[in-house]
Amino acid sequence: MVTVKIAETEDQVSICKLLRYAVFIMEQNVTILRDHDEFDCISKDVKHYILYFGEFPVASARLRDIYGIAKLERVCVLSQFRDIGLGKALVDYIVDDAKNIGYKKIVLGSQVNSTPFYEKLGFSFSDDETFMDADIPHRHMHMNL
Numbered sequence: 001m002v003t004v005k006i007a008e009t010e011d012q013v014s015i016c017k018l019l020r021y022a023v024f025i026m027e028q029n030v031t032i033l034r035d036h037d038e039f040d041c042i043s044k045d046v047k048h049y050i051l052y053f054g055e056f057p058v059a060s061a062r063l064r065d066i067y068g069i070a071k072l073e074r075v076c077v078l079s080q081f082r083d084i085g086l087g088k089a090l091v092d093y094i095v096d097d098a099k100n101i102g103y104k105k106i107v108l109g110s111q112v113n114s115t116p117f118y119e120k121l122g123f124s125f126s127d128d129e130t131f132m133d134a135d136i137p138h139r140h141m142h143m144n145l
Helices: 010-027 086-101 112-120
Strands: 002-006 046-053 056-066 069-077 105-111 124-133 136-144
Touching: 002 086, 010 046, 010 056, 010 069, 046 086, 056 086, 069 086, 086 105, 086 112, 105 112, 105 124, 112 124, 112 136
Parallel strands: 069 105
Antiparallel strands: 002 046, 046 056, 056 069, 105 136, 124 136
């Protein structure tokens, strides 16, 4: 059974950070100082999401309010749980939540190798630029809600 929960405690935010540690720091060699930031908290402007496969947390992401636009960030799925639809389930849940909140647009910075995933979910490229974030090529993408 797959469920998505919104983090309501700092302990739940710590679960998100641990999942990101496994994916971004251990797999992709992003520094911990680059991954962990001031938005790793419970706040009215930030929502953290955890996807559970059974009782195990295996994916997470966060949604930040940037001047009335939703910004999807830090989407990660543990490597052994990829390619079975969990990333899609997580992003679909967040898109629905963003619509329910009243957002009209979601933006994100996707790693270049993940852009086909986001395109299949309905995101489009926002421009033609590739930019570097944590020494990884990224593209700006968006979805109108």
